[in-house]
Amino acid sequence: MLLVITYSRSARESLRNVCRAHEESIVRRFGRAALFEATEFGAFQALRLREKHDDAVQIERTRPFNEFAAVPAAVREAATEYENREEPAVPYAAFASSTDHPSKEQMQESALEPPESVGGP
């Protein structure tokens, strides 16, 4: 999908108008951002907005997130177990230190698998 984010009042207003006029191409609306359908028409609307408001409009392409393809099991397990921890006050660093869970630093330094390699573009 296309994530369209606006950075000025006029761009936000235009986005609102596009969303109102083309509801069928809008997957979801947030305050000053929206997800457009990944169709040529969605791209057409997004590009129109950027043409009009230049860098007050940011367009990014999003992809479905498959944690089983993109994220190592250790990270998934760490998330599950940390959220189900006995002691709510324990910070992650302390929680992870006595276990095999990856450290915050390790995770920060490891980029996810690029989406192309986990289910196509």
Next chain:
Amino acid sequence: MTQTEPITVRIGEIVRRGEVIDLPTTVNPAALRDAIRGDDSDRLSVDCERPQPVHDHVGYIHTGMGIRTRTALARAGRSRDLTTESDEEIAALDAEITELDAELAAQESQPAAEYREQIAESSRKRAELREAVEAARGRLEACRDHGIDTDAAVEALEMAIRELSERETATAAATEQLDHARERNRTHRDLKEKRLRLEDRRANLEQEARASLVDKLREEFTAAVDTVPGSKATDPFDAPPVVTALAVARIADLDAPAVLDCDRFDSPAAAGDWLGSPILYV
């Protein structure tokens, strides 16, 4: 009325001076209003104080006009130097926004589109070159299989590989530049986002200020609407636009004259007296 210097209107050869100026009906009132706002023409000029924001609403009062009552009334209040609790914060926000604008102007946003285009073009070519390498490799193997001289095929393969590698280097460079551009644009957008938040906050305060000014002037406005010549008893916030505009002009402290093109008054002088403002009467 803060006006001290009389107003001067020049229409061709005709020159009129005063606080209340009666003009022939042949004069185009909209052109007069424009001249008051500084849009003089060779034939028509008005020499007067600079109009305040309220002039946008009541600078040309005529049948068929429209008016945003609350905004006009709030600006009338501003023309009298009325203040609100929000003013200080609005001024502070204005200063912050000006500062941000300077920061934004100092750091140009990056032309990332150029890099995106290069990368897209590059990956298309790269795919072609990869195929060319495979084809050259195939031809070389065929030569070997058939015991044909391989020199030309080897050379062709080497050239294809070289081209592919050059292309890959170029793509990598463009990708890196795009990454840098994205990084810098992120800072730029952080500032823009901040500016947007300040603007939103400012708009809210502006609305509060307007409401408070309208509140302060509500009674005075109601009374003014009631005394507009020929006005019928009505909700003052739902009166005909001419009535509203006249009442707002009466409440305002106009520096620049309002152009009056309505038949509510017996004479220009009567209109000037009632409004307490400089006027051009058509």
